[in-house]
Amino acid sequence: MMKKLCLPLCSVLLLAVMLFSSGTGAHALVTRSAASALKPTTSEEEASRYIAQYLLQNHYRKVPANDSLSQQVFDRFLENLDNNKTYFMAPEVEQLRREVGNRIDDEFVAGNPSAGFRIYNLFLQRAREKMNFMISSLQTTKFNLGTPETLDLERKDKPWAADRTQLYDLWRKELKYQYLNMKYAGESNKNIVSALTKSYTNRLKLLDRQKPEDAFLAYMYALTTSFDPHTSYFSPDEFENFQIDMSRSLEGIGAKLQMENEYTVVNEIIPGGPAFKSNLLKKGDKIVGVGQGGAGEMVDVIGWRINDVVKLIRGHKGTVVRLKILPASQAGKGPARIIRLVRDKVDLQEQAAQKKVIIQGGHKIGVIVIPSFYLDFEGEKQHQKNYASTSRDVSRILGELKRENVEGIIIDLRENGGGSLEEAVNVTGLFIHDGPVVQVSNSIGGKSVLRDEDSREQYDGPLAVLVNRYSASASEIFAAAIQDYGRGLIIGERTFGKGTVQTIVKLQRPFSMFVKQPDLGQLKLTIAKFYRISGGSTQHIGVIPDIVLPSMIDSDVVGEDTYSSSLPWTTISKAYYTPENDISKDDIMVLRAKFQERTSRDQAYQSYLKDLATLN
CATH class of the missing domain: 2.30.42.10 (PDZ domain)
Incomplete structure (x- = not known):
């Protein structure tokens, strides 16, 4: 019977989106004999057991450990490793599915990630085989450049190769494609062979440094993201990088x-x-x-x-x-x-909030660029004098801009993927009198309202917020609150659409905090959803700007609604709040009309629209 773990009360609530590029197998990986195959360490097995227990007991989405979950993890892991279907063959995929596809949940709960390691080791074997094939072919193959052939560069929706003959033919065409690209760039045959051989050889050298941690991280990523896109495991090294990002x-x-x-x-x-x-x-x-x-x-x-x-x-x-x-x-x-x-x-000053002043048409406008809602959690906990805090930095910058007599302020949240929930609330509080900022609801319906309790409004002048498709989570809380209060104008694109809350859980044995333990890493766990004070959710929908600007970002590729495991959109009752109505609905209609009128006469803007239409 699985022992129950109590989720620690933790003040570290996170609202951030991390965007991962596809192609886990970007580097070639080493083939290993059965004796030297990667195997999970004792610490990784223990971490696996705790991750399973926290996911099954404390995740917002109550997912049962059954064959359905196993198959989902299996498919996700193979897709992450071989998204373009250039390593595995169909027969071995089906064999793996039969042998481990329905065992993943049972092994995982028991702290046994061996199924993931078996799949990963096979991937390493195929990747090494491919690198050697490419190097050998460069020395022996004479490409027939006069024979037209077809290569599907995007093979995600294609079937796996049926056998080695098909797989090797796919690799040959891929190599020919690379050769032709360099040939058309004017390179000699000698230089092409030398450059490509060096590239594949360097990849092979990197293979020798593959460690159990690499397999474990890849497998845990497939498993945690099967619950939702924002739950993830941090190894000790990865958590150090996370702390660096948050503390600047x-x-x-x-x-x-x-x-x-x-x-x-x-x-x-x-x-x-x-x-x-x-x-x-x-x-x-x-x-x-x-x-x-x-x-x-x-x-x-x-x-x-x-x-x-x-x-x-x-x-x-x-x-x-x-x-x-x-x-x-x-x-x-x-x-x-x-x-x-x-x-x-x-x-890391470039990651902190920055200001600039724009003078145009005789008007002086202050701009505050906030790259993330950062907070040095340890510094705050230890009451350090100058710990990193978004709200502290923005408050200081507001004071500077007011002394410079700016006529209005723009908060630039473009590319801001979120961060600390606490900081999102505190920064919002700098621009409103007081009142609720965001509502948080857990999986059993418990609701809390996070408020700005300070009646002082540090800045009460004209305000606009710039957002784009990469503005997510904590950014969406700030933009939504400013919009719901009628405090400022939201300009840009529909935001990312992340409406979930995460907490950081240290993986350790219960009741053994005074005993030295191995560092098992941390789990970023989705435990709640957040809602606008108007009762709506940003999940999937995002924040819709008052003034919409066209963009080159493809919303079909970027956004919460592109994730297969994202939580559904829901609503709750609105919170009690008093709109400030600095920007009314009538004001927005007038501004939209003026925007359309002005941009219709702007030749550069119209050319931009034509370029976008061409891209689409």
């Missing part, structure tokens, strides 16, 4: 890195960080070794995955890290140089 700070050297072939290359130096202050590390430098402290072993990181290199470079404030670099000033060819940096706290 990290402890390290202050450099952004990227992979170029086998090398870790400096892509950007963050102003104010140790690397910036030292002037020893430059954009374009290649990092080939990392050493800890003044005399620790210099570890060769050529061919390492970027996440593993970052893990070595990050560390606690005040500690020393040594980097062996190939300077960009020497075209990255050496001789190598060793530099010494002292790690420090690095503030």
Whole structure:
């Protein structure tokens, strides 16, 4: 019988959407013998058991652990691994379905993710086979460029290859397509073969660094997103990155890195960080070794995955890290140089709220760009003096703009995927007198109303909010509240349509907080839905702007309603609130008419509309 876990009371309520690109198998993966196949660690098995219990007991959607769930996870996992159907063959897919398709739920509840590892290991085998096929074909195949052939680049809705003959023919056509692209770009045959061989060889080298964690994360992603799109598992390393995003700070050297072939290359130096202050590390430098402290072993990181290199470079404030670099000033060819940096706290200022002032037509307008509703949860908990907070930063910026005598303010929430529920409420409170901001309802019908209790309205002047299809969750709470109160004008596109609330649950054994345990990671769990104070939901529908601007973003591809596992749209009773009506319905009608009149005479705008029509 499954033991029950109580969901910890947690003040970390999240409202954010994370957009994932398709193609989990972007890099080729290593073939392994039965003896060396990836296997789940003890910690991963334990984490799997707790994830299952929290999902089945505490998720908003009560999904039974049965064969239907198993098949859904199975299909989702295969789709994530091989979305374009270029690795698996139909017979092995059906064999896997028969052998593990209905066992996933039973094994998962028991803390046994072996079904996922079996599928993942087969994927690794096929991916390695494909890389070797491509490399071998480049050396032996003479492409008949005069023979026309057809290749389906989008194979999501196509059947799996029936056998190896079909699979190899698909790979051959894919290689020919890549060859032709480079040929038409003017490359010689020698250069084409060399470049493509190097590309596939580099992928093979990355395969050797596949770890059990990679299989476990991919499998857990398929399983958690079968409950809803925003429930997900964070490994310890991923949770560290999540905390960095929310707190806008990290402890390290202050450099952004990227992979170029086998090398870790400096892509950007963050102003104010140790690397910036030292002037020893430059954009374009290649990092080939990392050493800890003044005399620790210099570890060769050529061919390492970027996440593993970052893990070595990050560390606690005040500690020393040594980097062996190939300077960009020497075209990255050496001789190598060793530099010494002292790690420090690095503030990611580009992720904080920013202001700018626009002067047009004799009018002075302030713009506040809010990239996310960030909050340093630990800093707030520890009562730190200057912890990162969206509402604090926006409040400060409002004061600055008022002193600059702006005539109106625009809040730019475009691309803002959400963040802290608390911050969404607090930022809204800066623009209204007081009253409800959002309603939250759990799976058993319990309802709470989150309010702005402060009667002070920091800014009561003309207000507009810019949104687009990527404005989600906490952004939608703010925009919806401003719209429901009639406090300002909403301009842009229909928003993303996420209306669910998540909490972060630390995976650990119950009642053992005083005993040292392995770090099993964290679970971001959907526990509630939020509603506008008018009673409507943003789920699927989003926030409809008062003034709609055309966009290049395809709403059929981006949005909550594009997810197969998203929760349904529902409504509840409205909250009691008093509209401020700074913008009335009549005002909006007048503004729409003026907007249509002005843009009909704007040649640049009309050309933009024609370009959009061509794209569609």
